[in-house]
Amino acid sequence: MPINVAIIGTGNCAKSLVEGVAFYSKNKEDKTGLMNPHIGKYHPSDIYFVAGFDIDERKVGKKLHEALNAEPNKTVKIADVPEYDVIVQRGPTCDSVIPELREYFIHESDEPVADVAQVLKDSGAEIVINYLPTGSDKATYAYAEAALIAGCSFINCMPTPIAKHPEWQKKFDDAGLVLMGDDIKSQCGATIVNRVLLNLLKMRGIRITKSEQINYGGNCDHFNLHYRPEAKEASKESALNSVLNPDDAKPSARMVYTKNNYDHKQAKIKMEGEMFGHIPVSIDLTLEDEDSPNSGGVVNDAIRAAKLLVENRRPYLAKELCAFLFKAPPAQFPDTEALQKFREIIKSLE
Ligand SMILES: NC(=O)c1ccc[n+]([C@@H]2O[C@H](COP(=O)([O-])OP(=O)(O)OC[C@H]3O[C@@H](n4cnc5c(N)ncnc54)[C@H](O)[C@@H]3O)[C@@H](O)[C@H]2O)c1
Incomplete structure (x- = not known):
């Protein structure tokens, strides 16, 4: 059928x-x-x-x-x-x-x-x-x-x-x-990767002091998002915020148009937190994928x-x-x- x-x-x-x-x-x-x-x-x-x-x-x-x-x-x-x-x-x-x-x-x-x-x-x-x-x-x-x-x-x-x-x-x-x-x-996009890692940090008792995601892409969607980012950034931030506690830093997600990237997307994801004894810990990674x-x-x-x-x-x-x-x-x-x-x-x- x-x-x-x-x-x-x-x-x-x-x-x-x-x-x-x-x-x-x-x-x-x-x-x-x-x-x-x-x-x-x-x-x-x-x-x-x-x-x-x-x-x-x-x-x-x-x-x-x-x-x-x-x-x-x-x-x-x-x-x-x-x-x-x-x-x-x-x-x-x-x-x-x-x-x-x-x-x-x-x-x-x-x-x-x-x-x-x-x-x-x-x-x-x-x-x-x-x-x-x-x-x-x-x-x-x-x-x-x-x-x-x-x-x-x-x-x-x-x-x-x-x-x-x-x-x-x-x-x-x-x-x-x-x-x-x-x-x-997306199947393996910035949102799911960022959420899973934030969740890991929360499971291990880390307080999040910074959660930043910058998405670089050059397709029509990214061009449009350069001028109309609000709904996309809000959607991404709400997905990230939902795994955090009220005393964690608010997550931020930004969209950047990079002309020659076409549909190739790069997401720079940075998370910082405090572990045992308020000692700092951080994760810094780049996700590369074809967006569509x-x-x-x-x-x-x-x-x-x-x-x-x-x-x-x-x-x-x-x-x-x-x-x-x-x-x-x-x-x-x-x-x-x-x-x-x-x-x-x-x-x-x-
Ligand atoms: N991984 C991803 O690519 C991904 C993930 C999540 C959400 N999205 C969302 O999916 C949507 C589509 O993304 P895309 O990369 O295919 O964008 P795109 O710009 O390549 O395609 C949009 C298409 O819609 C057409 N269009 C514009 N206005 C129209 C209208 N009123 N009626 C009918 N067609 C119209 C355009 O001509 C174009 O062909 C975007 O809103 C994007 O944010 C994409």
Whole structure:
């Protein structure tokens, strides 16, 4: 049984997700890089892309695989993608483009805006993935409304608070649909690495006196975050703060655009604390990764988990799964507890 997925924003993260699905569809025995080769009966090869929306003239009107390879997408290629017959539709712009993005990163299309709910219905989409630029709050809410009208679940991979909001959760619960978010927690990104190490320091009785994370990247997302960092930094800081005690120093997370890095990301993470006898201890590390593939595997799991929850008529359990998959979930748990909850819920539905 395929899982029919629609994508909002055919940028770098979408490219990695679709290429990753193509890779594991061709290499069904390869488990490397998958957190969960199967979720219920679902393997990544069960994911199928049936609709796509963008606003960039280099992507709108193109077939999905062509749009994903169009400028300014630059992330490393995982695999060739099969030719999808899906034509990327012109979505509503709302608040998703700041003037600076128009210079290179987004060339807004003149095509008329599609009826998003109708396109979703016609495509047979079950799950909508939101990959809009950070700061696109109005656009996110507009697409989420369209998803509800079309009877689709909604996975919010960016920081606009929606899964966190009980009113939005209720709307999706009442419709028997899943709402997951907010802001995908990359597979091995700065947030999870920083959280695990802070947690280690807390387990060992260290008082945190400094926790600083600086993220350097050169993709469109980082360019946008240079001008609109607030929601992303708040999302990262809340993820870090939730493992700390009130007497620890408040964590800080910053985003820096470095043009020639493209999708290659460097995160400089520094933690300082006091141990036995107030003696100082510090950890200083650099994480290097390709930003977009790092999110692909986690979204891949979220899609299959969402399908399983809807199929078993337990959409409301999505809230409990989010702590493992997202930076700013409806409720935060320590990562080991979040993983245990994720496994228990999935097992109970198999
Ligand atoms: N590891 C990661 O890369 C990671 C992790 C967590 C969260 N995220 C979040 O995921 C989101 C997507 O990241 P990305 O790197 O793919 O960004 P991107 O800029 O490469 O892609 C965004 C796409 O959305 C399109 N778009 C803009 N406005 C639109 C609208 N109104 N309707 C439809 N399409 C629109 C753009 O043209 C572009 O193709 C960002 O908000 C980012 O912060 C990424």
